[in-house]
Amino acid sequence: xxxxxxxxxxxxxxxxxxxxxxxxxxxxxxxxxxxxxxxxxxxxxxxxxxxxxxxxxxxxxxxxxxxxxxxxxxxxxxxxxxxxxxxxxxxxxxxxxxxxxxxxxxxxxxxxxxxxxxxxxxxxxxxxxxxxxxxxxxxxxxxxxxxxxxxxxxxxxxxxxxxxxxxxxxxxxxxxxxxxxxxxxxxxxxxxxxxxxxxxxxxxxxxxxxxxxxxxxxxxxxxxxxxxxxxxxxxxxxxxxxxxxxxxxxxxxxxxxxxxxxxxxxxxxxxxxxxxxxxxxxxxxxxxxxxxxxxxxxxxxxxxxxxxxxxxxxxxxxxxxxxxxxxxxxxxxxxxxxxxxxxxxxxxxxxxxxxxxxxxxxxxxxxxxxxxxxxxxxxxxxxxxxxxxxxxxxxxxxxxxxxxxxxxxxxxxxxxxxxxxxxxxxxxxxxxxxxxxxxxxxxxxxxxxxxxxxxxxxxxxxxxxxxxxxxxxxxxxxxxxxxxxxxxx
Numbered sequence: 001x002x003x004x005x006x007x008x009x010x011x012x013x014x015x016x017x018x019x020x021x022x023x024x025x026x027x028x029x030x031x032x033x034x035x036x037x038x039x040x041x042x043x044x045x046x047x048x049x050x051x052x053x054x055x056x057x058x059x060x061x062x063x064x065x066x067x068x069x070x071x072x073x074x075x076x077x078x079x080x081x082x083x084x085x086x087x088x089x090x091x092x093x094x095x096x097x098x099x100x101x102x103x104x105x106x107x108x109x110x111x112x113x114x115x116x117x118x119x120x121x122x123x124x125x126x127x128x129x130x131x132x133x134x135x136x137x138x139x140x141x142x143x144x145x146x147x148x149x150x151x152x153x154x155x156x157x158x159x160x161x162x163x164x165x166x167x168x169x170x171x172x173x174x175x176x177x178x179x180x181x182x183x184x185x186x187x188x189x190x191x192x193x194x195x196x197x198x199x200x201x202x203x204x205x206x207x208x209x210x211x212x213x214x215x216x217x218x219x220x221x222x223x224x225x226x227x228x229x230x231x232x233x234x235x236x237x238x239x240x241x242x243x244x245x246x247x248x249x250x251x252x253x254x255x256x257x258x259x260x261x262x263x264x265x266x267x268x269x270x271x272x273x274x275x276x277x278x279x280x281x282x283x284x285x286x287x288x289x290x291x292x293x294x295x296x297x298x299x300x301x302x303x304x305x306x307x308x309x310x311x312x313x314x315x316x317x318x319x320x321x322x323x324x325x326x327x328x329x330x331x332x333x334x335x336x337x338x339x340x341x342x343x344x345x346x347x348x349x350x351x352x353x354x355x356x357x358x359x360x361x362x363x364x365x366x367x368x369x370x371x372x373x374x375x376x377x378x379x380x381x382x383x384x385x386x387x388x389x390x391x392x393x394x395x396x397x398x399x400x401x402x403x404x405x406x407x408x409x410x411x412x413x414x415x416x417x418x419x420x421x422x423x424x425x426x427x428x429x430x431x432x433x434x435x436x437x438x439x440x441x442x443x444x445x446x447x448x449x450x451x452x453x454x455x456x457x458x459x460x461x462x463x464x465x466x467x468x469x470x471x472x473x474x475x476x477x478x479x480x481x482x483x484x485x486x487x488x489x
Contacts, residue, residue, distance in 0.1 A: 031068070031069060032068075032069075032116065032118065033067040033068055033069040033070050033076075033113055033115070033116065033118075034067065034068040034120075035065060035066070035067050035077070035111050035113060035118070035120035036065070036066050036067075036068075036120070037063050037064070037065055037109065037111065037120060037121075037122045038063065038064045038066075039062060039063045039064035040061060040063050040109075040122060040124065041124060043188070046106075046123040046124055046125060047125070047187040047188065047191075048187065048188045048190075049123070049124035049125065050104070050124070050125045050126075050127050050188065050190055050191050051107075051124065051125070051126050051127065052127050052129055052133070052134065052155050052190075053098040053126055053127065053128055053129065053155075054098070054128075054129060054130070054131035054153065054155050054156050055098060055099065055102060055128055055129065055130065055131070056097070056098065056099050057097075057098055057131070057156060058095065058096065058097050058098070059094065059095075059096050059098060059126065060093065060094065060095055061093065061094040061109075062092075062093045063092060063093075063109060063122065065077065065079075065092060065111055067113070070113075074092065076113060076114050076115045077111055077112065077113060077114070078090070078111070078112045078114060079091055079092045079109070079110070079111055079112075080109070080110045080112075081094045081096075081107065081108070081109050082106075082107065082108045082110075083096055083105060083106075083107045083126065084100070084105040084106060084107075085106065094107075094109070096126070098126065098128045100128070101128065102128050102129065102130070102213070102214060103127070103128060104125050104126070104127045104128075105125065105126050105127075105128065106123065106124075106125055106126075107123070107124050107125065107126050108121060108122070108123050109121060109122040109123075127191075129155065129193075129213060130212065130213060130214050130215050131153045131155050131156045131158075132151040132153055132162075132164050132212060132215055133155060133193050133194065133212045133213055134153070134154045134155050134193075134194070134212070134485055134486050134487060135151040135152050135153045135154045135155070135485060135486065136151065136152040136154070136161075136442075136444055136458070136460065136482070136483075136484055136485075136486065137149065137150070137151050137179055137181075137196065137482060137483045137484075137485065138150040138151070138161060138179075138446070138456070138458070138476055138479055138481075138482050139176045139178065139179040139198065139479070139480045139481045139482070140176070140456055140476050140477040140478060140479050140480060141174075141175070141176050141477060141478050141480055142477045142478070143477075144174070145174045145175050145176075146171070146172075146173075146174055147171075147172035147173055147174065147175070147176035147200050147203075147480075148163055148172065148476075148477065149163070149164045149166070149172065149179070149198070150162065150163055150164065150476050151164050152458075152472075154486040154487065159470070160472075160475070161458070161472060161475050161476055164215060166210070166215060166216075166217065168216055168217060169205070169208065169217055170204075172198070172200050172203060172208075173200040173201075173202050173203025173204065173205075173206070174200070174201070174202040174203070175200065175201035175202050176198075176199070176200050176201075176480045176481070177199035177200060177201055177236065177237070177238065177239050177480065177481070178197075178198070178199045178238070178239050178240065178480070178481045179196060179197070179198050179199075179481045179482065179483045180196070180197050180239075180240055180241045180481075180483055181194045181195055181196040181197060181241065181483050181485050182194070182195050182241060182243060182244075183195070183485065189488070190487060193211065193212045193213045194212035194485035195209060195210070195211060195212070195218075195241075196209070196210040196212060196483065196485070197209050197210075197239065197240075197241040197248055198210065198239075199236055199238070199239025199240075199250070201235055201236060201237065202235065204222060205217075205220040205221060205222045206221065206222065206234050206235065206236055206239075207219075207220075207221035207234070207236065207239055207248060207250065207259060208220055208221070209248075212485065219261075219262050220262075221234065221248075221259055221262070221264060222234055225259075225262060225263055225264045226263075226264045227263050227264060227265060227266065228266050232264075233253075234250075234252060234264065235252065235253065236250045236251060236252045237251050237252070237253075237254075237280070238250065238251035238278070238280070238281075238282075238283060240283060240285065242286065242288065242290055243285075243287060243288065244287065244288030245288060245290070245291065246260065246261075247259065247260045247290065247316065248260075249283055249286075249290065250264070251278045251282075251283065252267070254275075254276070254277035254278055254299075254300070255267035255268070255270070255276075255277075255278070256268045256278055256283070256294070256296055258290075258316040260316070265316065265317075268294070268307060268318045269307070269318070269321055272321070274298070274300070274301050275300060276296075276298040276300060276301060276305060277298060277299050277300040277301075278296045278297065278298065278299065279296075279297045279298070279299035279336055280299075281336075281337070281338045281339075281392075281393075282296050282297035282298075282299065282336065282339065283296050283339075284296065284339040284340050284341050284349045284350075284351075285340045285341060285394075285396065286341045287340075287341045287343060287396045289341060289343075289347070290316065290341075291309070291315035291316055292308055292309055292311055292315075292370075293306075293307070293308050293341065293347065293349075293370075294306075294307045294308070294318055295307070295339060295341070295349045295364065296339075297336045297339055297351070299336070302332075302336075303328060303331070304325075304328065304331065304339075304349075304351060304364070304375070305321065306321075306322045306325060306349070306364065306372045307320060307321055307322070308320050308322075308370070308371075311370050322371075322372050325364070325372050325373075325374060325375060326373070326374035326375065327362075327374045327375030327376055328375060330360075330362060330375055330376075330377060331351070331353055331360075331362060331375070333355065334353035334354060334355045334360060335353060335354045335355065336351070336352075336353055337352040337353060337354055337359075337389070337392050338351075338352045338392045338393055338394060338401075339351045339352070339394070340393070340394035340396055341396065342363065342394065342396065342399065342414060343396065344399050344414055346366070347366045347370065348363050348364055348365050348366060349363070349364040350362070350363050350364075350378070350394055350414060351363075351364070352392065352394070352401060352417070354383075357382055357383050358380055358381070358382060358383070359380060359381055359382070359383060359417040359419075360377065360379075360380045360417070361377070361378040361379050361380070361401070361414070361416065361417045362375050362376065362377055362378060363375070363376055363378050363414075378414065378415060378416060378417075379415060379416030379417050379418070380416075380417060381412075381416060381417040381418050381419070383405075383419075384403070384405065384410040384419035384420075384421075385405050385406070385408070385410075386405075387405045387406050388405065388432075389403060389404070389405055390404040390405060390406070390432050390433045390434050390435075391403070391404045391433065391434060391435050391436065392404070394414070395438065398438075399413070399414045400412065400413060400414065401413075401414065401417065401419070402422065402436070402438070403419060404432075404433035404434075404436060404445075405433075406432050406433070407424060407425040407429055407432060407433060407447070408421060408422075408423070408424045408425070408433075409421075409422045409423040409424075409433065409436060409443075409445070410422055423443060423445070423461060423466060425445065425447070425459055426459075426468065426471070429447060429457065429459065429471075429473070430447065430449040430452065430457060430473065430474070431447035431448045431449030431450075431452075431455065431457060432447060432448070433445055433446070433447055434446055434447060434448050434479060435479065435480075435481055435482050436482075437482060437483065437484055438463050439483075439484040440484050440485075440486045440487070440488045440489060441462070441463050441464060441488055441489030442460055442461065442462065442463055442469075442484055442486065442489060443460070443461040443462075443463045443466075444458065444459075444460050444461075444482055444484050445458070445459045445460075445461070446458055446479040446482050447459075447479075448478050448479055449474070450478065452474050453474075454474040454475060454476060454477065455474070455477065455478045455479075456474070456475065456476040456477055456478055456479040457471075457472060457473045457474055457475065458470075458471070458472040458475065458476075458479075458482075459471050459472075462489065463489075464489070
């Protein structure tokens with residue numbers, strides 16, 4: 001018995017030693033030629049790699065392909081580009097005319113090493129768009145006051161302002177007022193389109209909301225959009241969109257209205273015994289909090305009006321009109337210039353007035369219960385120069401006042417009105433500044449020289465370096481307003 005056990009143990013030991021013996025096989029190890037694809041948009045996922053292409057335009061993609069062994073030698077490589085699942089090229093470079101359809105379509109680039117059969121691929125999307133989906137927009141009027149819309153496309157890189165026609169809308173109308181907009185984003189910061197709001201005083205549809213993807217109207221507001229009765233006529237004097245909510249603020253015959261989802265609400269305080277009349281530039285742009293708070297300057301009664309909805313769920317329905325706010329008398333005898341919701345350091349509104357050659361900035365503060373508490377003087381100072389003010393506004397995101405006089409833009413902190421030179425047009429620029437906007441890393445300035453056949457000129461600066469990048473003298477009719485809707489620089 002002991003002999004059998006010893007024999008069995010010896011057998012197992014020999015088996016283990018034999019299993020662990022050195023492998024004397026003759027193997028030939030070789031490095032694999034790993035392919036890398038560069039020179040194209042980079043992101044962790046294809047949804048972040050989106051090429052914007054105007055319809056009927058051509059995209060050219062020239063990737064760089066290298067192998068760890070073959071380097072730049074592509075003799076043993078084959079290539080294939082597929083667009084919308086259809087093979088369109090067997091070469092390394094893609095040359096594709098985007099004339100099939102609008103929308104986002106897939107693209108795939110595949111590289112195959114014939115010596116090993118190993119493939120490498122790159123995936124992205126081609127977004128076939130209206131060329132005016134992104135760009136610099138102008139609202140103009142000719143000598144008969146007929147409105148037109150122009151765009152300098154930032155997608156085609158074409159160096160000219162083209163008139164944008166709206167076949168589904170026809171003529172815009174007479175006496176244009178404003179153009180403003182917001183961005184609607186998809187999966188990434190480069191995946192967006194513009195929602196533009198256009199205001200025209202005399203038109204079939206005085207307020208129009210446009211989707212820039214195909215430049216079609218998505219909302220039309222006219223007299224029949226009014227939710228009240230009677231003989232209401234929509235003939236606005238001011239139209240502005242909310243930057244953060246899908247609402248539009250309109251001054252119609254002096255009264256304040258909110259437009260939402262195709263409907264025009266009753267005017268705020270329709271039975272106001274003092275018959276308030278909102279001044280030009282007199283709506284305090286609410287920066288998203290218009291659902292609760294609103295302030296306007298009443299031109300007829302020469303006073304600031306402050307409203308709220310009682311901080312209830314009834315958004316944009318103002319029920320409180322605060323008439324006796326401490327410090328209201330500070331603004332007596334002064335000329336109103338502009339106002340805005342400020343949110344510095346918390347809920348408040350800010351106002352700019354002028355008396356003779358002096359400027360005065362006031363702030364309305366709110367108490368802890370969100371009720372207006374008092375007006376206070378933030379600062380006063382002289383006008384930065386002589387001449388008429390072309391345009392003035394408070395920029396909420398930067399908490400600064402901006403003012404244009406002649407060919408110069410001045411800037412001041414909200415803490416005071418010590419305006420300093422911010423930007424000055426070239427010496428050969430014609431006409432005075434009538435509008436400007438700072439957005440998306442650019443400063444866009446419009447001037448009008450009414451003695452010229454084409455009065456409107458545009459100057460585009462890099463807002464970070466203040467370098468003049470593009471100038472377009474005398475390219476359009478008289479400019480009324482402008483808007484930027486481009487990829488942020």
